[in-house]
Amino acid sequence: MAVYTRYEKVINAEGKELTVREALVSINRILDETLAEQEGDFDAESRWALVWFEQNGFGEGDYGDAELLSKAKGTSPQGLVDAEIVRSFGGKVRLLKPSELKRESLADSRMTVWKALHHLVQALQVEGESATADVFNGLGAQVESARELCYRLYSLCERKKRDAEARPYNELVRSWPEIVRLAREKSRVDFAQPSDTE
Structure with missing residues (x-):
């Protein structure tokens, strides 16, 4: 959006002036299309x-x-x-709701992307970033798809003006870099710990 402060006007592909509102509509449409493609995962x-x-x-x-x-x-x-x-x-x-998920179901062989995401949401809401990093490490390959679903749900809630439902997804997105850092740190510590069999 910085382009609108640098230039007098912005022109679209047809040579017509592109308003900020039109640009945002176009950006959101492309974002929705991209996120919809990810649903196949x-x-x-x-x-x-x-x-x-x-x-x-x-x-x-x-x-x-x-x-x-x-x-x-x-x-x-x-x-x-x-x-x-x-x-x-x-x-x-x-x-x-995330608060209704059973923590022991983290080891479930039928872990869906939906459930993986909402275990992360629940951990962040109740116990904070460190506990969420533990859940992150326990989810394995589902983590990346859970993050994609989180973005999708946040975007959906924003578009539909469902602010209360958007909040936990936004909090997880904002905390993601720190959760990843903590998860990596915890993985290194766990790996460095001697096992009981040694």
Whole structure:
């Protein structure tokens, strides 16, 4: 956006003046397209959760809608329950909030990108960056996809003016460099510790 302070006017590809608002719309469109392409890296349950979150946030929705969406995303309502990302009750379905995740499920062999991200969010909100670095180290290959999903959810919440829901994702994005630093530091310390078998 600095270009708007340096030059008298900015011209688009058609030779017409490009306003700041038009530039922001274009930037957001390209960002959304880029983030949407990354969804292909997510597991079926996380792709389902992303669409469900866009429509319902952490609120309830109809079971029939959840089932229809699950078929389109290649999963099932029971698969979502088994993955521990939703609660289904009385004809309603809702995503579990980060505070509802069980810490012991970190070792779950069905760790979805959605759940990985929300374990990071929960750790940061409750215990801070150091504990989040421990979770980070425990997630392995899911970490990068979790970060991509975090950006996607933050962007979605911002666009829909859902500030309260955007806040935890923004906090994780802002803390990410420090969490990575702490995670690396902890990995070196753990690696340097002698094992009990020596």
